[in-house]
Amino acid sequence: MATSHVDSPPALSTQMIAGAALQQWWALLQAEIRSAWRGRETPVTMVVFSLLIVLIFSFAFDLHPNPPGDVLSGVLWTAIIFGGMLGFQRAFPVAGDRGELEGLLVSPVNRSALLFAKVGINVILMCAMELIVLPIGALLFNAPLWKPLILASFFVGTLGFSTLGTLFSALSAEARARELLLPLLLLPISVPLIIASVEEVSQSLVAQPPALSHPWLQLACAYTGLFFFITLAVADNVFDR
Amino acid sequence: MDTSITIAPSPLAVDVQRLMKRYGAQLVVRNFSVSVEVGERIALLGPNGAGKTTILRILATLLSPDSGVVRVFGWPIGSNGHEVRQLIGYVAHHSLFYSQLTAAENLTLSAALHALPWSKEDTERLLQSVGLIDAAHRRVAFFSRGMVQRLALARALLGQPRLLLLDEPESGLDPLALGRFEQVLVDIVEKSRATVLFTSHRIEQAQRLSDRVLVIVGGRLVFDNPSQAVSVEMIESAYERSSRGNLAR
Numbered sequence: 001m002a003t004s005h006v007d008s009p010p011a012l013s014t015q016m017i018a019g020a021a022l023q024q025w026w027a028l029l030q031a032e033i034r035s036a037w038r039g040r041e042t043p044v045t046m047v048v049f050s051l052l053i054v055l056i057f058s059f060a061f062d063l064h065p066n067p068p069g070d071v072l073s074g075v076l077w078t079a080i081i082f083g084g085m086l087g088f089q090r091a092f093p094v095a096g097d098r099g100e101l102e103g104l105l106v107s108p109v110n111r112s113a114l115l116f117a118k119v120g121i122n123v124i125l126m127c128a129m130e131l132i133v134l135p136i137g138a139l140l141f142n143a144p145l146w147k148p149l150i151l152a153s154f155f156v157g158t159l160g161f162s163t164l165g166t167l168f169s170a171l172s173a174e175a176r177a178r179e180l181l182l183p184l185l186l187l188p189i190s191v192p193l194i195i196a197s198v199e200e201v202s203q204s205l206v207a208q209p210p211a212l213s214h215p216w217l218q219l220a221c222a223y224t225g226l227f228f229f230i231t232l233a234v235a236d237n238v239f240d241r
Numbered sequence: 242m243d244t245s246i247t248i249a250p251s252p253l254a255v256d257v258q259r260l261m262k263r264y265g266a267q268l269v270v271r272n273f274s275v276s277v278e279v280g281e282r283i284a285l286l287g288p289n290g291a292g293k294t295t296i297l298r299i300l301a302t303l304l305s306p307d308s309g310v311v312r313v314f315g316w317p318i319g320s321n322g323h324e325v326r327q328l329i330g331y332v333a334h335h336s337l338f339y340s341q342l343t344a345a346e347n348l349t350l351s352a353a354l355h356a357l358p359w360s361k362e363d364t365e366r367l368l369q370s371v372g373l374i375d376a377a378h379r380r381v382a383f384f385s386r387g388m389v390q391r392l393a394l395a396r397a398l399l400g401q402p403r404l405l406l407l408d409e410p411e412s413g414l415d416p417l418a419l420g421r422f423e424q425v426l427v428d429i430v431e432k433s434r435a436t437v438l439f440t441s442h443r444i445e446q447a448q449r450l451s452d453r454v455l456v457i458v459g460g461r462l463v464f465d466n467p468s469q470a471v472s473v474e475m476i477e478s479a480y481e482r483s484s485r486g487n488l489a490r
Binding site for chain 1: 301338341354
């Protein structure tokens with residue numbers, strides 16, 4: 001058995017590593033966007049599913065006209081969260097005709113770049129879904145959703161939920177019952193973010209004049225930041241099998 | 242990113258010592274040890290479920306060993322996975338591509354992930370070498386199995402790997418596609434200066450393409466001989482004898 005001495009890897013500065021990772025992230029994100037655009041099955045399913053949820057709620061409850069802010073906020077976030085989860089479940093295909101993940105894992109790609117490219121495409125898909133669902137929700141419920149603060153709340157919540165959803169999707173990628181496992185892992189941990197996002201939208205819908213401080217939005221930002229750093233910290237080990 | 246990786250001063254391309262791997266309760270690789278010299282071509286044969294793919298996936302850093310030592314050009318795969326991945330090219334027996342991207346787009350993405358200076362001409366040259374230049378702008382989703390495998394070979398060669406890992410690259414091909422694929426494979430294996438480790442069920446082809454034949458049954462190495470010193474019948478006999486013994490156990 002050869003007991004060889006192993007040289008140190010060539011010294012790369014942190015800036016060089018970060019620059020290379022950013023280039024890889026951008027190349028992967030472009031590939032993900034192209035792939036989602038051409039395949040269309042994931043975004044179409046997400047939009048149809050979330051629209052169905054909004055429609056079911058609109059038939060089930062008498063929400064027209066002028067529904068209470070908390071109910072409307074809850075209905076819209078429910079549609080967004082469950083629609084988004086469909087995207088997360090498709091984020092890490094491991095075999096078959098969408099087996100690109102292993103192809104990426106055998107290349108010298110920075111694991112954080114790979115994970116955050118998936119976060120990026122999930123944020124884009126969820127935002128695209130919201131661009132369709134929110135105007136329809138606004139029309140159906142006659143709700144003034146086009147306020148910067150409400151849109152900011154939806155964006156921050158989407159960013160945090162996508163980051164965490166992508167991380168758990170990666171962790172459960174090779175689990176036998178991943179479709180069942182993902183919501184069971186993701187939803188309980190997302191509860192603080194979901195509550196903060198729902199409350200912020202709810203308060204922004206009813207507040208006249210708008211409040212000066214936004215503790216729920218601050219809480220959502222804090223959770224999103226926390227999820228982001230946790231994902232960054234564990235990215236190298238997420239794909240270990 | 243600096244793609245010129247320091248090669249650890251090891252005379253061995255692959256050094257595996259007492260490798261063990263289990264899936265749940267099932268032990269799929271048992272005390273497997275092998276040393277592969279730089280430039281050697283190794284055929285890894287064995288029945289289905291023998292552990293060939295698991296060994297290749299461990300070498301490709303897709304799986305972690307439960308115990309044992311695995312080094313690629315001196316780099317331990319556990320602690321230096323990133324360095325190892327810069328040295329290998331891997332072809333699996335299923336597609337590892339973005340099916341909605343074209344062949345050219347998939348190769349360009351791989352070049353970006355390897356941080357290679359890359360041009361359209363490089364893509365065309367590579368696709369030409371595997372006979373896919375006419376399909377450069379067709380989505381992989383519309384490729385036949387033979388075309389996917391030839392594209393996989395092109396991608397494996399893209400970073401000029403020092404170790405090529407080919408996992409039953411010809412499986413599932415119809416006779417026509419198989420003939421064409423084999424032609425490309427032989428050409429690449431013979432021209433390449435890389436160390437090659439491939440699995441196959443085609444004993445005659447494996448013996449012809451390799452310097453050494455290993456037979457693995459039930460996760461154990463049962464046969465390790467130079468290809469020139471053995472006949473196809475000897476390999477078949479070792480294969481069958483061990484398979485029977487393994488079944489009896």
